[in-house]
Amino acid sequence: MSSVWEAAENKRIVHIRHNADLMCSHLFYDLDSCSRLKMFTQEPSDSVFPLSAEDNKIFINCKAKGSPAPHYKWKFNRKDLDIGMDFNYSLVEGNLLINDPQATKHGGVYQCIATNAFGTILSREAKVEFAYLQNFSSKGRSPVLVREGQAVVLLCGPPPHFGEIRYSWIFNGRPSIVVGDNRRFVSQRTGNLYIAKVETSDVGNYTCVVRNVMTNTTVYSSPTPVVLRRDAVMGEYEPKIEVQFEKMLHVAKGSSVRLECFALGNPVPSISWKRADGSPFPGKMKINHSNGVLEIPYFRPEDSGLYECVAENSKGRSIAKGRLYTIAKWSKYVLDSDLHWECKANGKPQPVYRWLKNGQPLVSQDRIRVDGGGLTISNINLMDSGMYQCLAENDNGVIYASAELKVVASPPDFSIKTVKKTTLIQRGGEAIIECRPHASPRASYSWRRGNEFLKDSKRYGSADRSLMKGSFLPFISLKTFFILAEPTKITVPPLSMDATVGESIVLPCEVSKDSTLHPIFKWFFNGKLIDFTRHDHFGMIGGGSSGDLMIRNVQLKHSGKYVCMVHTAVDSVSAAADLIVRGPPGAPVDVLVGDVTDRTAQLSWGPGPDNHSPVTLYIVQARTPFSIGWQAVKTVPDSVPGQMIHATAVNLNPWVDYEFRAVAINNVGVGEASMPSEPVRTKAADPEVAPANVSGGGGSRGELVIVWEPVPEELQNGEKFGYVVAFRPLGTTTWKQSVLASADASRYIYKNDTFPPLTQFEVKVGVYNEIGEGPFSPVVIVYSADEEPSVAPPRVWARTLSASEIEVFWKPVHQSGSKGQITGYEVHKHHKWREGKKEALTSHCITSIRFLNVCTVLMAGCAISCSPTRVCDPPATFFTISSAE
Secondary structure (H helix, E strand, O other): OOOOOOOOOOOOOHHHHHHHEEEEEEEEEOOOOOOEEEEEEEEOEEEEOOOOOOOOOHHHEOOOEEOOOOOOEEEEEEEEOHHHHHOOOOOOOOOOOOOOOOOHHHHHEEEEEEEEOOOOEEEOEEEEEEEEEEEOOOOOOOEEEEEOOOOOOOOOOOOOOOOOOOOOOEEEOOOOOOOOOOOOEEOOOOOEEEOOOOOOOHHHEEEEEEEEEEOOEEEEOOOOEEEEEEEEEOEEEEEEEEEOOOOOOEEEEEEEEEEEEEEEEEOOOOOEEOOOOOOOOOOOEEEOOOEEEEEEEEHHHHHHHHHEEEEEEEEEEEEEEEEEEEEOOOOOEEEOOOOOOEEEEEOOOEEEEEEEEEEOOOOOOOOOEEEEEEEEOOOHHHHHEEEEEEEEEEEOOEEEEEEEEOOOOOOOOOOOOOOOOOOEEEEEOOOOOOOOOOOOOOOOOOOOOOOEEOOOOOOOOOOOOHOOOOOOOOOOOOOEEEEEOOOOEEEEEOOOOOEOOOEEEEEEOOEEOOOOOEEEEEEEOOHHHHHHOOOOOOOEEEEOOEEEEOOOOOHHHOEEEEEEEHHHHOOEEEEEEEEEOOOOOOOOOEEEEEOOOOOEEEEEOOOOOOOOOOOOEEEEEOOOOOOOOOOEEEEEEEOOOOOEEEEEOOOOOOOOOOEEEEEEEOOEEEEEEEEOOOOOOOOOOOOOOOOOOEEEOOOOOOOEEEEOOOOOHHHOOOOOOOOEEEEEEOOOOOEEEEEEEEOOEEEEEEEEOOOOOOOEEEEEEEEEOEEEEEEEEOOOOEEOOOOOOOOOOOEEEEEEEEEHHHEEOOOOOOOOHOOOOOOEEEEEEEEOOOOOOOEEEEEEEOEEEEEEEOOOOEEEEEEOOOOOOOOOOOOOOOOOEEEOO
C-alpha cells in the first residue's frame, strides 16, 4: 500500500509523506524527516500451542523500525503485562518468551507496544490459545430404539476441547471401526454418526472416538446401544438432507474448504454435487467415495459461487444449496484535508474503527472529534504531537495504520542529533551522513568538502530538506571526517544440506574483511538467536575471519533454517542455509483391529512422522500370553508398502488373545513401534494339532499303559479341550476309545487281565474341543505289561581284587526256565548289620560286575528281574566275602 498525503492550513503546512504502512506527518512550520518510529516489521499472530510441546516454550514475535531504537512493552488481555513480576515471562529483543505455559494462566490476547522519543505504536492483537481434549463423562448412554429401514442419528457430544478434532465411531468394541459409505456417515463438524437406513446388522453398541490432532490424545465415549424394534418395518420415504453446509460461507483466499452433505431415506439416497451455473468442477476438487464430502483446496476467487448437493432415491429428491464467497484482502487508505484524517477499510463484515494517540484511546473532546474512521483536530498546538493509529477490526481480525504528527517551532539545534565527528565507511559503498538538526520552520542545508561547496551529482546527493529556502532563524554548522574500510564479504557461506540423526556436521561461515575491523559472528536457528551457553548440541568453532557452526549428535529437532550473520563497525552481511535432518520414522498411531476370524485379523493404523525420509515398509508384530515378547506376523500383503496403512494378519492361532502393533521403516532405519492395540481374541476352531510322542509300556500284569505329550494351550483352538485314546490288539479291526476331558491329561491305563503279557496293541491319541474333533496321532505299537521272572541265577560267587575292590559273578538263567522275559539283572550289596540296597542294573548278557570302595567284610547277592522296579522271588543265595588287606 502506498499513497501521498497533502494538507494545508493557512498555507503553513508544507509537506506530508506516507509510505507503506507508515504515515509520516510533520505539521506547523516544519516537516522533519520520515517518522522516527516506523512500522512493525514483525507482529504477533494468532497461534495455537499444544501444552505437551517438547521445549515447553512459546515465542511471540515483535519488532519495529525506529530511530532511536524503540523499547517494548506488552499487554495481556488489554492490561499492561508486568514481566518482572512473573518468572514465566521474559523479553528477548522485544519478543515475548513464555516459559512453562499454562492454558488457564497464559491463554488470552497479547499486544506488543513499541515506544521511543517520538511516540508509541501498537501491534495487532494476537490470540494465544492452547490445544486440549478432556475426557467424556462416564455416565452411561440410553439405548436407541429403531425399526428396520428407519434412519437414526447417534449424537457424539464431544467433551470440552480446543484445536483440530477428528471423529470416528467404534461398533461393538475397539476392534470394529464404522467405515463411512453411502449408508453411514460420520460428520467431522459435529462428530455425529448418521445411518440413512437401519439394517439388522446395525444392532449393537456404538462408541464415539475423539482425537485431538495437535496433542495426539484420544478419548472414548460410553457406548450407545442400538436396539431393533420388532413391532414393524419402516416403509419407504423420500430423502431428507440431515447434514448440510452453510447457506452463505466466506472463505479466505488460499484456504481449504470442506463441505458436508448427507441424507436419510429409504431406499438409501445417492448424493451428487454440482455448481448452480453448470460449470464443471476443476481437477483439484475432491469428492469422497460416499459423495458425502466435497473438498476444495487452495480456494480461489473463481471457486466462488452457488453449490448444490442433490440427494435422491426412488421416492424423490432433496437439494441443499450454499454460496461461497471470497474474503477480499483488507484495503486501507488515509486522506488528509484541513487536518481531517479519514481511515477506511473494506471487509466482511463491515469493520468498526478506533483511534489511538501514543497507544491511548482517543475520544471526542474540545478540539478533537472522532467520528468512526474520521479524526479531526482543530487549532493544532504542540500538545498534539505524537504517534496516531487507526484500528479497523471485524470478526476476521484487526489492522492498523500509523502516523506521526509533529508540531515544532525552533532554530536549528544539533544537541539532540549531533553529526558524528568521524564516519567509518566501506570502500565502494554508499556513505550517508545524517544531518538532522531540530529546526522549525525547516532549515535549509548546504554541504562543503574543505572550502568547496558540494552540489548534487552522480557521487553526491542531499536529501530534499533543501527544498525550503530563506530560513530566517540562526545559522549553525558542524564538521565530520570519513575513514574508508574495505567491505565485508562472506567468502565461504553455509550450504543447505541433509544430515542423518546422530551425525555431527559443520555449517561453514568465513568472511573477508578490512584489517581494521573485527567481525562478530552470530547464528540464528529458525529466526532465534542461538545461545551457545544453553545448547549442548551447538558450538561455534574457528576464530578471526571464520565462525563455523558445529552441530553435534544432530537430532530431528535441528531441522530448519540457519542464518550466519556477521557484524562489523561499518556493515553487516548474512547467509542462510537449510538443514534437513533425516531419521527413522516415528511410531505409527491408532492401531485398530477390525474383523477377526479364527486365523486372521484386519488391522489399520495412522502414519507417524516420516522424519524427512518416506516410509518404505511397515512390519506388523503380535504378542500373545504364550509368546516371548513381540514377534513378526505374516500379513496380506506379505510386504506392506509405506503408502499402505492397513493389512490383514494371517496364520494366527484360534482362540488366542493377541495384541498388535506396527513398525515403520525408511531408508534411514527402523522406527519406534506403535502403542499396542487393544487385546482381541481370535475365534475358536477345530483343533489341528495331535499329541506328540505317543508311547507306553510297563505297568503291572494285565495293564496297557499309554503316554503322550499334552498339546500346548495356544494350539488347543478352543475351550473344553480333551483327548480321545484309541487302541486295539494288533491284527484286529475294532478300536476301543476312551475320552479324557482334561487338557492336562498325558497318561491313560487300560486294565484287562485276559490278554497275555507283552501283547502288542495299535495305539493312537486324538483331540477335540467345543467346536469339533481334531486329528489323531500316527498309530504306534505299545506292549502290555510283562510277567515277573520266576527264578534266580543258580550260582553266585565273587573274588577280591584289592583292598577296596571286589568282582561278583553269577551264572545266567535260561529263558526257558523263567515265566517272564529276562531283560537284565539287579545286583544288591549288603553291609553287615545293615539293610541291603540295589547297587546296579545290568543287561541280560552281562554276568559280572565290579564294586569299588567296599568295606572289609560284606555280603552280596544277585537277583534277576524283567522290570527295573520288580525283584524276583526267590532271590539268589547270599554269601560273605572280605576285600584284601
